[in-house]
Amino acid sequence: MVTIGIVTRNIHGWATTQLTRAIIELGHETFPFNFRSLYTEIGESGYKVFSNNVDLGEKLSALIVRPLGRLSFEQAFFRMDTLHLLENLGVPVINSPKAIEIAINKHRTLALLSKSGIKVPYTVVTENVNEAVKRLSFEKGIVVKPLFGSKGLGSFLLKDRDFAWRVLADLRYLRHVLYLQEFLKxxxxxxxxxxxxxxxxxxxxxxxxxxxxxxxxxxxxxxxxxxxxxxxxxxxxxxxxxxxxxxxxxxxxxxxxxxxxxxxxxxxxxxxxxxxxxxxxxxxxxxxxxxxxxx
Ligand SMILES: Nc1ncnc2c1ncn2[C@@H]1O[C@H](COP(=O)(O)OP(=O)(O)O)[C@@H](O)[C@H]1O
Ligand SMILES: [Mg+2]
Structure with a gap:
């Protein structure tokens, strides 16, 4: 029997409940806990990561990671760093923090996929509106997406060059990075x-x-x-x-x-x-x- 942790925003959520059931049905122990319960203690002999007084490095045979949610910079770094620290303690983390960091970032993911011969839509990523608009053809439409978005939220379709220029300049002004992609019909x-x-x-x-x-x-x-x-x-x-x-x-x-x-x-x-x-x-x-x- 092994103990499998699930770190999540809601231990009563549907996916966590499903995983918990499966872990128990397969004869193992489940340990679901909230991201917000995590803390690291750093002392003379290194560090330990805890949730609810439980030393996770000792307790867990593996850890399954559920969505991290919308986070501040500090929260994102803290949560990801904690996953890295657990992995360094020998706890297999699924998905690994390195993979999560790549996948969460549409820019890096698409570049790596394309480099390895996977077909991807033509995409321009930049902070520079002129460079973007110059390279895109708006007749068929251009999809604009947040770099770190999910569930289709925040992405929109642009079909007019002038309108595109204005909207992209505003996004740029708000310090967004422009992720622009040919529309696939x-x-x-x-x-x-x-x-x-x-x-x-x-x-x-x-x-x-x-x-x-x-x-x-x-x-x-x-x-x-x-x-x-x-x-x-x-x-x-x-x-x-x-x-x-x-x-x-x-x-x-x-x-x-x-x-x-x-x-x-x-x-x-x-x-x-x-x-x-x-x-x-x-x-x-x-x-x-x-x-x-x-x-
Ligand atoms: N380049 C594109 N052309 C046409 N449809 C797209 C394109 N990119 C995304 N979509 C549509 O928008 C949805 C959400 O886009 P996706 O890149 O998967 O981001 P999200 O993280 O929001 O799911 C896709 O499932 C697809 O239906
Ligand atoms: Mg998607």
């Missing part, structure tokens, strides 16, 4: 592949006719999708490049070509669980126990 449908280790354990189409954002959080409906070899190859490769053991890979298909638009390092699976009989939480826990726990 997908017809209100994309693919989410849920990767665990070397496998896509489930896939779905997300459909929202008349909308270009197909996040479940924006109202898209999940439809079952057969996991093909092609989807597995693309999604597992993308997850690996970013360093994720568990990932939700978003794929847009246009004229038979598949483009990866992002890799989510802390994917939810409530939507995809509705269209598959596979027990996703169990797949995650089985993978952690078999592949990540060494002690």
């Amino acid at each position: 997908h017809g209100g449908r994309d693919i989410r592949a849920f990767v665990v280790g070397e496998n896509v354990v489930a896939a779905m189409c997300r459909e929202l006719p008349g909308s270009w954002k197909t996040n479940i959080a924006r109202g898209a409906k999940p439809k079952p999708l057969k996991v093909t070899e092609e989807i597995t190859e693309i999604a597992v490769k993308a997850a690996k490049i970013v360093g994720c053991d568990v990932a939700g890979v978003d794929i847009v298909e246009v004229e038979g070509e598949k483009y990866v638009i992002e890799v989510n390092s802390q994917p939810g699976w409530k939507g995809i669980q509705r269209v598959t009989k596979i027990d996703i939480a169990k797949k995650i826990v089985e993978y952690v126990v078999k592949e990540k726990i060494k002690r």
